[in-house]
Amino acid sequence: MNRARKSHAGEHTTAGPPPKPGLLGVLRHDVPASLVVFLVAIPLSLGFAAASGAPLMAGLVSAAVGGIVAGALGGAPMQVSGPAAGMVLITTSLIAEYGWAATAMITVGAGLFQLACGLTGVARVALSLSPAVVHGLLAGIGVTIALSQLVVALGGEAGATAEENVLMLFAPVDLESLAVGAVAVAVMLLWPLVPRASFAPAPLVAVAAATGVGAGLDVARVELPGIEGLVAPEMPSGPITGIAFAVVTVAVVASVETLLSAVAVDKLHDGPRADLDRELVAQGVANAVAGAVGGLPVSGGIARGSTNVAAGAVTRMSAVLHGVWIGVFALALGSVLELVPLAALSGVLLVVGLRLVSPERMRVLWRHGEFTAYAVTVVGVVGLGLVQGVLLGVAAAVLRSVYRLAHCSVRVDEAGGEGCRVVIRGSLVFLGAGRMVRELRGVPLRRHVVLELHIDFLDHGAYEAIEDWRAGYQRLGGSVEVLEVHDTWFSKATKGMPALRKAPVAPSARWFAPWSYWQQRRDAAGEVVVPRQRDEVDPMILGMHEFERFAAPLVRPFLAELAERGQRPGQLFITCADSRVVPNMITTSGPGDLFCVRNIGNLVPVDGDDSVAAAVEYAVRVLAVRTVVVCGHSDCGAMKALLDGTAPPGSRLRSWLRAADPSLIRFHELEGHASGSAVVERLAVANVAQQLDNLMAYPCVREAVDCGALRLVGMYFDISSARVYLVDPERGALAPVTT
Incomplete structure (x- = not known):
């Protein structure tokens, strides 16, 4: 590519800009791609509606609206919108509390809220949520969906909570429903292994195979009431704060899932980069329309988006046409869907839900020290509910960040004779001052202590803790020399001019300053201390010692390579x-x-x-x-x-x-x-x-x-x-x- 394309999603450079296709390009690429996405979206839309307890036609209506409206207006051309797994648990709880008609009105409100957020340019704020919490939310939703759909596959009726669904697993099993669900699960897992299987999406093949198996069995099937069965939205009744919270919850979760999906889909193609604010505006309009016509909440989905890219789509027309095909199918061929067993849909959703629990993502979060927030979110969403789980996850992520901010390492090195060196690294804030002081109180008394600070921040509480310890230590017959390696946080605070913002660790003056600058002893006030005659050391010896301590570990890999190859x-x-x-x-x-x-x-x-x-x-x-x-x-x-x-x-x-x-x-x-x-x-x-x-x-x-x-x-x-x-x-x- 001759130039980099920039967007709210970040800067991206690709191998070459795709040509702008005309009508021939749309017919050649977007029409076939739209048919593939359409075949994927049909079973998923029905399944998400069934799992939410909403009318099945609502899933198809939302898929059509998401494709046509969000596809035409959106800022992520390759993304395909519709009902999504991340919204199932929220919709289920809203229907249980307010009813389906009121839930549709909440969807309208959420769309208007998204629209306002997109117009004010705050789309990127949604991405500031910890990835550990986002992935924990999706995993918790996946576990909840899997539990409820396992109950359906066993011939039961899904409960409102994970606890109820776990108890229902011990109820009598309908073997015919189990057989149908097992076929759907098996096809979902095995179909991708079939050579050249990409010509047909796994969900569609799974539903078709399970429907064929269940053709002569007495199992519950899809009941599609038709367009006339859709309900008009009604104002929900209840406390205004609860309703407002429900609106914001739907808007935030749908927005986060959409924006994360848009960023992920961006990495799969070489076309224009996503404009996240425009995408959020489009999602708001789509949700307002979907709620107004009695549909489910809409959001962008990585499954549909990645399928769209893999199928060869080159413009947004693929997403729009997929919505058109769904609308035509719902009006003209709705009777075909009534042949599908509910257990077939549950088998597909069981696999979809479990795939939201990614072992690879767990390993990544574990390596980065973020697994605690992920696990807390998953347990909270499954055990307590979506909102409670997210709040617990955010709290765990904040506590982890505070711990990292407050954590500092303190090491005491015996220097021999009457000397002692204490090395402190990290950020010094009041939260970690107690632990730091406990370590400092373990320093042997009546020594000359060099307090070596490798820090990037020092707040007033930590400064006073060090100063109080220094004063007490000197009263007991010792001496303390404060040596600041990267910055002068302590001396600035001592002079009444404290630095107020955290700063990146600067290169040590030892790398470029003369010996006379950094080898001078300074007291806590930053004043030069004239050394006693017997304390004088050859500055070159001191420099060699500092090289061994600081520079040698950094440069050793390069020197080892040079020694080997010359x-x-x-x-x-x-x-x-x-x-x-x-x-x-x-x-x-x-x-x-x-x-x-x-x-x-x-x-x-x-x-x-x-x-x-x-x-x-x-x-x-x-x-x-x-x-x-x-x-x-x-x-x-x-x-x-x-x-x-x-x-x-x-x-x-x-x-x-x-x-x-x-x-x-x-x-x-x-x-x-x-x-x-x-x-x-x-x-x-x-x-x-x-x-x-x-x-x-x-x-x-x-x-x-x-x-x-x-x-x-x-x-x-x-x-x-x-x-x-x-x-x-x-x-x-x-x-x-x-x-």
Whole structure:
């Protein structure tokens, strides 16, 4: 694809944009796909209506409305809407409490609520619900559906609660109904294993096979009253708060299921990405229409949507046409449906319900530490009801998040002698302060304690807990040094300027700051503490110790690989020995990237220095580097000495700087004599250009450049501004670094 397509569902890039099909494309792709989806939707719509206790015709009406209305207006063209498994339990409870006509009016209200939410652009808020709770909700609904439909398959009548259905499993079994249901279950499970079975959807084949088995049996069958059997919606009676809660519940669950399905279907095709707000508006209109004509609540479904994509649909016309076929079928061929045994539908729904309980999803949630919220939601939905289960799941997810926020690790390391190091990692908030203080109180008394903080947040409660412990510990004869590795949360709080927002963990100053910055001891107020003479340690030893503790575990995998395969740097980096120039830092490179040569003035003598020549030849001929960089810098002492002639006569430094005489001549030729501090900087740039010319005097370099295997690059580093520039050798000018 030449460009990325963006939507509310996120950013997505595909291999190529599908062509916009004309009438021929619709006839070739969408019409066959709509027939496949139609065949899948018929048994599911009837089954969901039967499981909800609603008129069976209501399922077909909703499927037709969902296909035509939501399909025509929706923001997810490949999604197909209709009655869904996620709404069965809610509809069942609403019918039991308010009756079917009032439930239809609640569906109208839910549609209007969805419409308002879509117009205000809050569709993405619905996706903020924890995935563990959403999948727990679907699994709980699946278990509840499976229990109720198992009762029907055994010849009984499904109860209103999971507990009632469990008790009904021990009632006498109707063997004829069991046989019909068993055939439907077997076909649902085995049909996908048949080679080239995709030409017919499993639910349709299962219902057809079970109907054939039950043709001569005395079993309960579908009773379809016809369009005249649909009821007009009526205002529900009862407390207004309960009715409002029912409306919001239907709207939220239908919206979440729709939006999750839209995002999932988006991943299956290369067409336009879903506009979630538009999809929510379309679902609201569809539910308002469905409720008004006496239908079930409507939502997008992954089963129908994935079938639509797999069948080859390319536009929204497939979803619309599927709704048209259902409407025609319900009007003209309703008598055919009355041949279907209820046990056949229950067998299909039993498998559909159990498939909502995904072991793979459980494993993923377990690995991410979210299984508790999932399990609580499932148990709550099955045992107490949908709303109660979701609320319990949300509470479990919130408690888990609070635990993670409040959890911090405290480790006490004996440093030997009189020292002790306490390492605290995580977020420090008042909820975890008690546990932290218990660990701190276990630190041996009268020691010098280094309190090392690796934290991304510190609230006032946790700060006071640490400060109180520190003050008490020092009163008992100990000393506490607070060492903040990533940020200065504690010192800011001590100075009365606390940070108020959680921040990402910043890179430690140890990775780039001088020893003098991070090796200074500071007290709790952030003031520098002058160490006692016997406490002084070689800063290099301290740096090596910090490398072993922090950097080594991070870099060890890379070094192990380099040790095994050898070095393969892509660049030879020639720069000055100045301690302020750190090649790996200014190029953001790591071990194995740069082959470095450092000397006074970043010089490449044409003759007389075997050290530089050997390094250049080794890099070009043996390592086969692709780039040679010469990097000068501001405030260069070598350039100052070259201008002023201050190198002592007869010294090795004066002898070495003779190799830079061509650079001085080049500088004067370019600009003539100049005064001021900028002279040194301009000379440093001219020196880089000259060293690039000197490199071309090396036969190995010239040959590699001529054949296109090597390029030479001039670079200049401004120390005070921490800016890197490229050097134009022809003009002796600087250019910004661009990608």
